[in-house]
Amino acid sequence: MQGDAVNGGSESGSMSTVSREDNMMVSSEDSSCPDEYELELGLGLSLGGGGSKLHQVSKTGQYARILTAQDFPPSSPSPSSSSSSSFSLSRANVTAGTKRTADPVAAANGSSQIAGWPPIRAYRMNSMVNQAKASVTEGFNSTMENHKKETSMVENSTTGCYHNSGNTKLRKSLFVKANMDGIPIGRKVDLNAHESYEKLAKTLEEMFLETTPSVNSAGSIALQRDMTNKMARPSKLLNGFSDFVLTYEDKEGDWMLVGDVPWEMFRSSVKRLRIMRKSEATGLAPRSQERNQRQRRKAI
Amino acid sequence: MESFELKRSKDSVNSDQSAHWSSFPDEVLERVLSRLKSHRDRSSASLVCKDWYHAERWSRTNVFIGNCYSVSQEIVVRRFSRIRSVTLKGKPRFSDFNLVPENWGANIHAWLVVFAAKYPFLEELRLKRMAINDQSLEFLAVSFPNFKALSLLSCDGFSTNGLAAIATHCKNLTELDIQENDIDDIGGSWLSCFPESFTSLEVLNFANLTSDINFDALEKLVGRCKSMRVLKLNRSVSLEQLQRLLVNAPRLAELGTGSFSQELIVREYEELESALSNCKNMHTLSGLWDAKGIYLPALYPACTHLTFLNLSYAALQSLELAKLLPHRRRLKHLWVLDTVEDKGLEAVGLNCPLLEELRVFPADPFDDEIVHGVTDAGFVAVSFGCPRLHYVLYFCRQMTNAAVATIVQNCPDFTHFRLCIMNPGQPDHLTNEPMDEAFGAVVKTCTKLQRLSVSGRLTDRTFEYIGRYAKNLETLSVAFAGSSDWGMQCVLGGCPKLRKLEIRDCPFGNAALLSGLEKYESMRSLWMSACNVTMNGCRLLAREMPRLNIEVMKEDGSDDSQADKVYVYRSIAGPRRDAPRSVLTL
Numbered sequence: 001m002q003g004d005a006v007n008g009g010s011e012s013g014s015m016s017t018v019s020r021e022d023n024m025m026v027s028s029e030d031s032s033c034p035d036e037y038e039l040e041l042g043l044g045l046s047l048g049g050g051g052s053k054l055h056q057v058s059k060t061g062q063y064a065r066i067l068t069a070q071d072f073p074p075s076s077p078s079p080s081s082s083s084s085s086s087f088s089l090s091r092a093n094v095t096a097g098t099k100r101t102a103d104p105v106a107a108a109n110g111s112s113q114i115a116g117w118p119p120i121r122a123y124r125m126n127s128m129v130n131q132a133k134a135s136v137t138e139g140f141n142s143t144m145e146n147h148k149k150e151t152s153m154v155e156n157s158t159t160g161c162y163h164n165s166g167n168t169k170l171r172k173s174l175f176v177k178a179n180m181d182g183i184p185i186g187r188k189v190d191l192n193a194h195e196s197y198e199k200l201a202k203t204l205e206e207m208f209l210e211t212t213p214s215v216n217s218a219g220s221i222a223l224q225r226d227m228t229n230k231m232a233r234p235s236k237l238l239n240g241f242s243d244f245v246l247t248y249e250d251k252e253g254d255w256m257l258v259g260d261v262p263w264e265m266f267r268s269s270v271k272r273l274r275i276m277r278k279s280e281a282t283g284l285a286p287r288s289q290e291r292n293q294r295q296r297r298k299a300i
Numbered sequence: 301m302e303s304f305e306l307k308r309s310k311d312s313v314n315s316d317q318s319a320h321w322s323s324f325p326d327e328v329l330e331r332v333l334s335r336l337k338s339h340r341d342r343s344s345a346s347l348v349c350k351d352w353y354h355a356e357r358w359s360r361t362n363v364f365i366g367n368c369y370s371v372s373q374e375i376v377v378r379r380f381s382r383i384r385s386v387t388l389k390g391k392p393r394f395s396d397f398n399l400v401p402e403n404w405g406a407n408i409h410a411w412l413v414v415f416a417a418k419y420p421f422l423e424e425l426r427l428k429r430m431a432i433n434d435q436s437l438e439f440l441a442v443s444f445p446n447f448k449a450l451s452l453l454s455c456d457g458f459s460t461n462g463l464a465a466i467a468t469h470c471k472n473l474t475e476l477d478i479q480e481n482d483i484d485d486i487g488g489s490w491l492s493c494f495p496e497s498f499t500s501l502e503v504l505n506f507a508n509l510t511s512d513i514n515f516d517a518l519e520k521l522v523g524r525c526k527s528m529r530v531l532k533l534n535r536s537v538s539l540e541q542l543q544r545l546l547v548n549a550p551r552l553a554e555l556g557t558g559s560f561s562q563e564l565i566v567r568e569y570e571e572l573e574s575a576l577s578n579c580k581n582m583h584t585l586s587g588l589w590d591a592k593g594i595y596l597p598a599l600y601p602a603c604t605h606l607t608f609l610n611l612s613y614a615a616l617q618s619l620e621l622a623k624l625l626p627h628r629r630r631l632k633h634l635w636v637l638d639t640v641e642d643k644g645l646e647a648v649g650l651n652c653p654l655l656e657e658l659r660v661f662p663a664d665p666f667d668d669e670i671v672h673g674v675t676d677a678g679f680v681a682v683s684f685g686c687p688r689l690h691y692v693l694y695f696c697r698q699m700t701n702a703a704v705a706t707i708v709q710n711c712p713d714f715t716h717f718r719l720c721i722m723n724p725g726q727p728d729h730l731t732n733e734p735m736d737e738a739f740g741a742v743v744k745t746c747t748k749l750q751r752l753s754v755s756g757r758l759t760d761r762t763f764e765y766i767g768r769y770a771k772n773l774e775t776l777s778v779a780f781a782g783s784s785d786w787g788m789q790c791v792l793g794g795c796p797k798l799r800k801l802e803i804r805d806c807p808f809g810n811a812a813l814l815s816g817l818e819k820y821e822s823m824r825s826l827w828m829s830a831c832n833v834t835m836n837g838c839r840l841l842a843r844e845m846p847r848l849n850i851e852v853m854k855e856d857g858s859d860d861s862q863a864d865k866v867y868v869y870r871s872i873a874g875p876r877r878d879a880p881r882s883v884l885t886l
Contacts, residue, residue, distance in 0.1 A: 116397030116804070117779070118665045118695060118722045121454065123480035123508065127535075127589070127613055128663060182856045184401035184882040 115185075122188075126175070174267065180208040180244070180275035191267050197259055201246060208275060245281045248273045257281075326355060334359040361385060366824055368406055368430065369849065372873035373414035385424035385449075386415065392827050392867055394802060395429055396454060399829055399865065401853055403880045407431045407457075409439070416443040424449040424475075431455065437462030441469035449475035449503070459484035460509065467493035474527075475503035488513030488536070494521050501525040505532035507556050507587060512536045523548045529581075532556025535589045539564060539572055546575035555579065557587035560595055560614065569598060577601030586610035586635075593620035600627050608633040612661045618643035625651040633657040638673040638695060645678030649685025657691035658682060665695070665722060676703035676729075683710035690748075691716040698729040699756060704738035714746040718753035724780035724805070727757040734758055740765035743773075753777040763787035767794025775800045788812035792819050802827040810837030813866070817841070820848055825869035833863045841868070842886035849875050850886040 179186040187207045194200045246258040250269040258266065258273070333356050336342050346356040362385040365371060376383075390406025392399075408430045415422055422444045432455050440447065447470050452458075460483065466476065467490055492514045494501075501521065506513070513536060522528060522545050529552060533542065537558025546552070564572070579602050591614035603609070606628055611621070612635040621636065621644040631652045636644065638660050648655065660674055676699045683689060689711040699721050708714065719738075727734055735756035743749060743765050750772055754762060758781035766773065767790035774797050782788065788808040791801065792815050801823065809832035820826060835852065842850045853865040875885045 114724065116394065116399045117724065118662065118720055119397050119777075119779075120661070120665060120695075121396045121480055122398075122482065123454075124612075124661065128665075184403075184853070184856070184880075185398060186402055187398075 176270055176272050178204060178273040181277045183208060196263055243278050244275045245278055247276050329355040330359040339364045367869055369876050370869060370871045373411055377414055377418040383419050384422060387426040388430060389428040390430040394827055401882045404883060405878050409436045412436055412439055421446050423447060426451040427455050428453045431457040433457045434459055434462035438465035441465045446472055448472050451477040452481050453479045456482035460486045460490045464490035464493045472500055474500050477503055477505045478508045479505060481508055483508060485509050485511045487511050492517040499524045502527045503530040507532045507534050509534045515541050519544060530554040533558040533587060535559045538562045540568060543572045543575045550578040551581055552579050553581045554584035555582055560588045560591035573598040584608040588614040596624050603628055606631060610635040612637055615639045615663055622647035631655055635659040637661050637663045639663045642674055642678035645674060646681040649681040652686055654688060655686040656688050659693040660695055662695040673697055676700050680706055683707040687711055690714050693718040695720045695722060697722055700728045700730050701735060701737040705741040708741050708745040712745050713748060715748050716751040717742050717749060719755055721756040725757045736761040743769040749773055751775040754781060759783045760787035763790040767791045770795050772797055778803045778806055780805045782806045782808060785809055785812035789815040792816035799824045803831060805830040807832055809833055813837050814841060817844055820868055821870050827867050829865040833866055834861050835863050838863045838866055838886055852884045853882055
């Protein structure tokens with residue numbers, strides 16, 4: 001390279017304007033709380049009693065939070081125990097923590113995650129998630145092989161991108177970005193891989209609160225560190241309620257607390273997620289009609 | 301080649317001139333130098349003397365910038381005035397695996413603004429790992445009336461609206477290549493934005509997108525673009541639609557199908573087969589999502605001349621691959637999923653004697669419990685049958701030192717050897733020893749090796765071997781390996797042609813980092829994450845080497861003194877000013 005060492009042209013912040021189209025680029029650090037928050041609340045997602053109807057829960061005005069151990073009823077394992085039970089030192093439960101997509105398969109397994117490993121691009125990860133779903137109908141298809149020339153085959157439903165029949169087991173992925181305050185790297189979560197707020201919160205918790213930082217030598221140390229982190233984790237949440245609330249931006253651009261509306265409605269209107277510090281979650285607008293009542297409640 | 305041409309013409313013209321050979325007519329020199337295509341040749345030529353420097357820069361039409369922060373826009377446009385084609389690469393490669401903060405930088409817009417002023421006749425833009433938003437795409441579309449080719453690989457920040465702008469405004473577009481990007485896929489209507497009068501498209505690749513496109517618009521577009529030679533569809537395009545497209549584009553050289561499974565009656569199947577077999581020029585085939593073995597025979601007639609077959613989105617079993625391959629003896633490049641298993645790879649070894657490149661991707665990278673995928677045996681089988689193999693990317697769950705030694709003995713011409721044993725730090729599964737000897741064999745035997753990715757349990761010995769033997773190595777990727785600083789020191793002390801070094805999760809610290817002081821200026825970049833480097837070490841490096849940019853990205857909650865992620869690169873543009881808060885520039 002030749003030429004003078006002149007400073008190159010600078011540009012003012014790579015994401016200068018935050019338009020609708022651009023909002024995907026804005027990390028949680030850059031986006032500030034919208035001014036239209038009028039309520040001061042420490043509300044979040046209420047997850048008491050697995051599978052409860054969230055309508056009702058919100059009406060009773062329960063406060064919500066990122067999952068804590070108390071949230072899980074005895075029937076379902078607590079996050080820490082489920083993770084450690086499926087976790088063994090003999091194998092590395094690894095996943096590519098790609099910024100462009102989460103790995104719902106690994107998240108569902110509750111496996112610990114080494115960010116960015118194995119080194120597979122997000123694009124390929126996305127496609128493979130859909131492959132895994134496609135294999136559901138493989139067995140069925142192979143029985144039809146003998147009739148190939150005579151009859152038409154029953155459709156091996158594709159990933160459901162374009163055929164959304166009710167019977168299909170396959171479904172389109174619905175990845176939305178998720179960011180957590182204080183963590184520069186966002187993740188993506190497939191909402192269609194979760195059937196409820198609980199599952200979603202669990203996945204998010206695994207993604208953001210169980211990330212394994214540096215390792216000092218080969219894999220086994222990484223795993224040990226991970227264990228340590230898991231044990232350290234409860235201290236973040238054990239004060240009863242988390243310091244964080246889970247919020248989402250809907251299609252109109254409003255930031256809402258997660259958990260107020262039925263899951264399906266949420267899924268159809270969510271654009272992205274943000275795990276917000278409670279201190280910043282002032283005046284998020286829940287859709288419930290008890291808005292005024294909530295106003296008087298103190299943030300926890 | 302080009303450099304010989306240079307010599308001959310110079311000699312013949314100068315035979316009766318004075319001894320000062322630089323009094324060579326400029327136009328002739330420029331004409332000769334314009335034949336040089338390789339960037340490295342051009343760089344060499346420009347260093348000869350001032351006249352050659354100027355002749356080279358005036359004749360250059362294509363500029364390649366491997367690191368967008370290594371040079372400023374002003375410097376580029378000042379030196380080169382006649383650029384028609386730009387290739388720009390941005391983020392460090394590990395951004396592909398979520399190791400780089402999202403807003404790190406590498407935004408194209410400032411470049412576009414300068415290009416619009418200085419290169420109004422720009423025709424081609426090829427970007428890799430750059431951030432580009434819809435406004436920039438629209439700006440691009442309206443600012444360059446001659447714009448012909450846009451290629452976006454592994455970029456992010458834009459949506460299909462940006463593509464709509466390109467389709468609407470670029471009247472002379474010949475190439476639209478959208479690959480593996482992080483796109484906000486709002487819908488397929490962008491395709492309808494190509495005007496009815498538009499006929500110039502030769503390359504269209506939208507496999508990246510997931511949503512349904514307007515098939516009617518696509519069919520018409522393909523029908524009127526008679527020069528189309530590359531068409532890569534997305535998954536939403538069905539087999540029946542594929543057949544309709546192929547009827548209009550029999551001259552396709554590269555085809556990426558949509559989803560390769562659909563209910564087909566006999567007549568439809570035969571029509572598809574016929575349409576495919578009419579594509580006599582087809583040498584590259586990809587796509588094939590969800591491909592079922594029963595439909596693959598439809599491809600046979602089309603594929604007699606295939607040289608590149610990408611099955612990495614089709615979860616084929618070993619038998620299906622074994623049936624497919626005997627028709628494909630001319631294959632040079634093959635990408636598969638590890639669902640084909642070792643048996644499938646045996647079939648590769650038996651049927652593809654001309655194979656030069658093999659990539660085996662994992663279908664289920666996160667599930668260690670399922671015993672499947674490929675092992676050392678499959679790789680060895682391929683090596684016996686494919687002596688010309690020189691590029692391999694291999695994801696597996698077990699490997700042995702002996703297997704790798706055999707493999708490189710069979711295939712000594714490796715230029716790219718990327719082996720990923722998916723369990724970090726896993727030893728030789730037979731002897732339980734580290735995999736040092738495996739990579740030792742690779743570097744000792746494969747003297748042409750340019751790119752190496754190592755994995756498994758590795759001690760410093762591996763890096764001793766690499767430093768000592770890998771004379772042509774340019775790119776080295778290391779993860780979960782090494783025992784001490786010595787390992788990295790060996791690499792930095794050897795490997796004379798090293799350009800890119802990327803390291804994660806290794807026990808290399810400040811001593812290692814600082815041992816490469818002089819080396820880094822001859823390299824494009826160094827990446828170190830989750831190692832033992834501290835802020836002090838980085839500051840020391842920054843102080844000693846002012847012509848390097850040192851960037852540190854810290855993780856939330858980490859020790860203040862730790863430098864969690866370090867990115868070092870040479871630059872004549874000085875430290876960049878657009879770094880976000882999370883990136884510290886030292």
